[in-house]
Amino acid sequence: MRMQVQQNISLKPYNTFGIDITAKSFAAFTNVDELSEMLQHPTSNSKHPTLILGGGSNILFTKNFDGLVLKNELKGIELVKDDAKHYYVKAAAGEAWHGFVLHCINNNYAGVENLSLIPGNVGASPMQNIGAYGVEIKDVFYELEAYHLNDKKKVTFSLNDCAFGYRESVFKRMYKNEFVILNVTYKLNKQPIFNTSYGAINQELENMGVKDVSIQAISQAVINIRSSKLPNPKEIGNAGSFFKNPTISIEQLNKLQEEFPNIPNYPTSSLPTGQAGTQHPTAKLAAGWLIEQCGWKGFRKNDAGCHAKQALVLVNYGQATGKEIFDLSEDILQSVKTKFGVQLEREVNII
Ligand code: FAD
C-alpha cells in the first residue's frame, strides 16, 4: 500500500508548546510495514533528518523541520503473561500514556498510578524514563522492542540495556534518533505497593476523605495535585518542566547553604540501571525554586513566559516562536548560574 506523505505542513497541532513551524514532509504509520515503507521516502535520508513524533509534549521546535516527521500511531494493549506476583502488559508505542495508566487501574495492575496524567505516548515513556511523585518508568519496566532506522531490524532492550537514569536513557543520548520504539512491556504488581510519601499525596488523600488507600485513590490524588499547579497544554502551550532538577556535590550544597540556608535539597546517589560503580552521595536541588529566587516566576515577554504557579514550566501564551522560548530559557539558565553557580540542563528536546 502507498503511504500518504504530506508536504510542508504546520506542526502546530502536533506539539503541546503550540509552536507554528513547518515540516518538509509528514506521515503517520500504524504498523511496522508502513514505517519501513516510509523510510524509503526521498526526504528520509542522511541529507534530511527523520523525527519520530509521539504526542509532541517534550519537544521545542525552534525552526522549520527540513526532513520527514513520522507520527507514531501504533495501537494496542495486551496482557502477555503473569506469574505469582506480576502482570506483564505490552503496550504499543502510539497509545496515549494516561490511557494506558487508566487501563492498568481499571484492571488492578498496580505500579503506574503515581504516573497519572503525564501527557504523551507510551513510546516516549522510556526516552527520558518519565517520572513523577516518587515513581519512574524504570521501576515497572520489563522490556521494549525497537526498530533500527538504518539496519531495518527489530531489537529487544531489557531493563539494563536502557541505562535509565533521572530523565535519561540510552535512547536520549547514545542511540539518539537511531531507533523507533515500537512497544513497551511493563511489569505490574498483583499486590499494590502504595507509594504515598512523595510531595502532597498524603495530604491530598486526606482532603479527599480517603480512608482505605487504593491505586484508584492515588491516581485521583495525583491528578488533583497536577491539575492545581501544572498548566493544561490545551489552554497554555508548554512541555512540562523545561529544565531538569540539578544534581550537585555535597560540598557544593554545604557552600550554598551558608548563603541560602533554606535552599530545598534532596539526597540522591543513584547510578543508571545496568551500570556498576561507586555511588557518590549527591544532592538534588529544586530548579523551580532556583528560578523563582532569580525573579522569573510569572515573567512574560511577548507571548513567551515563565509560569506563575510553577517556575520550572516555560509557557507559550499564543504566538510565541520556539526561538523566543529558547532565548528565555537561555536568560534563565544564565541568571541561575550567576546567582547560585549552578548549571541548569534543559529537559525538553530542542529541535
Ligand atoms: P514527544 O514529545 O513526541 O517526543 C519526545 C522525544 O522522544 C523526541 O525526541 C522524539 O523524537 C522521541 N520519541 C517519541 N516517541 C518515540 C518513539 N516511539 N521511538 C523513538 N523516539 C521517540 N515528563 C515526566 O517525566 N514527568 C512529568 O511529570 C511530566 N509532566 C508533564 C506535564 C505537562 C503539562 C507536559 C506538557 C509534559 C510533561 N512531561 C512530563 C513531559 C512529557 O509528557 C514526557 O516526556 C512524555 O513522555 C513525552 O511523550 P510524547 O509522546 O509527547 O513525546
Ligand code: EPU
Ligand atoms: N518550587 C519553588 N517554586 C516553583 C516551583 C517549585 O520554590 O515555582 C520548589 C518547591 O520547594 C517545591 C519543589 O520546588 O517543593 C518541588 O516542586 P514540585 O513538587 O512542583 O516538583 P518539581 O521538582 O518542580 C518534578 C518533576 C515533574 C514532576 C514533579 C512531581 C523534574 C524536572 N520535574 O517537578 O516532572 O511531575 O516533580 O514528581 O524532575 C516534567 O518532567 O515535565 C515534570 C513535570
